[in-house]
Amino acid sequence: MQRKEPLCLKRKVLFCVAIIGFHRAVPMTELSAHLPQFQHGQLTENFPDNHLSNTNDNSERRRHDNSERRRIDNPESETNGQPQNSMQQVVEQDEEDEELTLKYGAKHVIMLFAPVTLCMVVVVATIKSVSFYTRKDGQLIYTPFTEDTDTVGQRALNSILNAAIMISVIIVMTILLVVLYKYRCYKVIHGWLIISSLLLLFFFSFIYLGEVFKTYNVAMDYITLALMIWNFGVVGMICIHWKGPLRLQQAYLIMISALMALVFIKYLPEWTAWLILAVISVYDLVAVLCPKGPLRMLVETAQERNETLFPALIYSSTMIWLVNMAEEDPEAQRKASKSSTYDKQATPNQTQNEDADMDDGGFNPEWEQQRDSRIGPLESTPESRAAVQALPSNSQASEDPEERGVKLGLGDFIFYSVLVGKASATASGDWNTTLACFVAILIGLCLTLLLLAIFKKALPALPISITFGLVFYFATDNLVQPFMDQLAFHQFYI
């Protein structure tokens, strides 16, 4: 009994921790799902039916000479037969905006590919080496029904119930979030986020480090460990919630996404996990596109108040200047620019400061704040910036295109990594399945960005990738793997 107690206690602690951590993931998911919408009159009226006329105008007026860099890519957009449509839906007749709109497609896709790939690599590497995350140590309380049942039917029923409970929890929490936001309980929200960040950065990483040490049989004393975890956690809190170098902030966001994904992989049983992935992408679709969806309401509320939403839940590929929510620059408060889901973490990079100073084409800090407050939605930043710059403003639009970036909600990172991690943990096809899911998710991300460029409205990031990922997982695991297995057995190559 004595020996069992510590184990039970540890498990209970892990459960509680996982629960609180999960609560962290939910807002991440929600935010990843939504993309702010443009609600300009200008935007809508500039969705011309005569796309061709736009093309003609613009091609005459373009004069840039760095055309060899940063082209919008459209390899997959040709199915609609009108490639120029997808790229010609420019808000403003201003050539600057159009050029910027067109330039960044491929580069921004890659700016998202890299962190998503990195997160998945971390998760897969951990799954393959550290056995802790593939060991069944119980389930979360949100998935109370076990999958160790006698019959397949019972197992299916249990997993459906589990998924239903999980999704209801997510819906409830989203609504809670919306209510809190509507009634301006910012402190509660911030407190919640800070607590969950603390948990992720200290406790989960402590567990992770412990398991890695156990796997590689590394002897470590508590003092060194405490120092390491303390440093890691504190720097993480500073980077994520306040200021820090961009790369460090990105690295921390990737790490906490990976940690969260690993928790899900460990504590969600198999069928439940797949069902939850499927249902959450449907929920994502519904919540973002339906007029009464909670996410949409959240975004609209944020836009009405000219505020940004929760910090530290979005991965950003470029500098964001610190704009305190309470002390917004009034001229920076433009209706559409406050599209919610962008990260307000400030990371004033030295070089960028210097560039701005040296350049000084009127790029004073207020302008930069203004510019950054206009940094747009999750995935369609070029278009949204173009939209925002279409507004009458006193800023100069000729910024260096390199400084613009894209953002992606951390919930997307988490669920992509969960899919690939589960594929690598449980697939019989092993590496083939993992790679197939990886390629599928990347292509889904690409298509989502493309659709975003075409439709220029809030689109969820999960559905396409997760659908492709799931299709490829089941197809590769059940169809391709036996085939490749037989071929490899005879050493045939196709």
Place this chain on the structure above:
Amino acid sequence: MGATVFFGCTFVAFGPAFSLFLLTVAGDPLRIIILVAGAFFWLVSLLLASLIWFISVQFSNREDSRLQYGLLVFGAAVSVLLQEVFRFAYFKLLKKADEGLAMLSEDGQSPISLKQMAYVSGLSFGIISGVFSVINILADSIGPGIVGIHGDSPYYFITSAFLTMAVVFLHTFWGVIFFDACERRRYWSLVLVVASHLITSGLTFLNPWYQASLVPIYVITISMGVWAFFTAGGSLHNVLACLSCKQEEENRVMVYSALQVPVED
């Protein structure tokens, strides 16, 4: 077995692919996207081929090993044909993308030429094909074991690695030749590409008689390489010019003149 074999085989199989990727594709976002999309197309073709094979196996007698072998050969042939079909589909897609990109650009020229796209798509097919063929084998090679203990060839890993390298190269060359043939409507080249793919796949059926399979495959690889080189516009003159490191001055003049305000004539 162990790390030596794993690293050796990995580098043999994927060294050229990795270097090609790093040197030619990694720097350009558009090419990376074309690479990933090409891998996706290959995966879809493999999925369909596996589906066909799976269905055929389900309806057959599992006990009959000759039948199963025959079905596997059939499956491999179907897979090869489907790969080429999807290569053609990818060609169509890239052609449209090329037109779109050209229309969107300032000077009416696409930022990436069809030949570059042909090369990248061939490389993508090669990489994903090689990876799918050999990655599980490589993963197994780290662990303990004895190769060929039941009488199979002890050279399984190293020959797999060399075959994979050949496959990577072959797909790259086929991509270049195929796209060029489609572009210029040279249907005999198309037929030759498909035929050589079928022959290559068929030669692997001779494994483990490696002299009969590996050597001809490499002969085919080299000949395809030469053909692709000339298709892509290479020539002896180019090679000599490249080797003698001659600088071309005309390009520089054009760059400078582009920076100046154009003088109206």
